[in-house]
Amino acid sequence: MNKDKAIRVTNFLKKFSPCDISDSLVKHGFPNGGFFPNLQVQSNFELPIVGEAYTVLYAPLDDPRPAISKSYIDSIPLNSVLIIATTQILQLPYAPYTRINNAMYGGLMSTRAKFQNCNGSIIFGRIRDIQEHNNLQYPVMSYGLGTTAPKPVLKLIGINVQLEIVLNSYPNKTTLETIDPGDLIIADENGMVRIPISKIDDSTLENILDYIPKRVKADQLVAEDINEGKEAAKSQKLRRSNL
């Protein structure tokens, strides 16, 4: 997506919650609503986190791919959400979702990310320095916490590459969801939602965006109906009937 459009879309999405985005994604053929489960909010910040995915991939030291010597943290593009994940072999479909007990991310990284106006960091693994993220009032989400730096067990192998997230969801034993660089991310204490920009065309994106405020309005009317003593199911059917 070109930058002007991305900023316009990001500013629009900031007015909504990830739940609103999921409602629209369900309507447009994504049964999981773009949701990535099991992430926890780890710092105090203004919600939601919205931006384009800037992706970082870590692997175990014995991965055959070479380590990248460049730092990912010093060149964060405008309008980004930093997304850090590991290769599949380091992921678990059940809690704690990662086989790496070292923290993949810490306070200095948030300090640098915030300096570059990054919109937030979402780590599919552990983070450390919890107080530092809080003091920065910079948004961080992760699967969990740790105390040890990543270097003894992990190497950086990709910047702005596709990430594969291992998920467990009925009826499949495990599934993979990908996150591509430039995908739209919106996250808050409910969790993270991804609009898969790389997999949809422009008109589908416009339809997804158009639906969001209409559905929010309909649900506001349902809430008013309920407060007037009407039945929820009937009101939902009526208010959503022309969407």
Ligand SMILES: O=C([O-])CC(=O)C(=O)O
């Ligand atoms: O030392 C590291 O690799 C990570 C860390 O704690 C920080 O970014 O503050």
Ligand code: NI
């Ligand atoms: Ni640190």
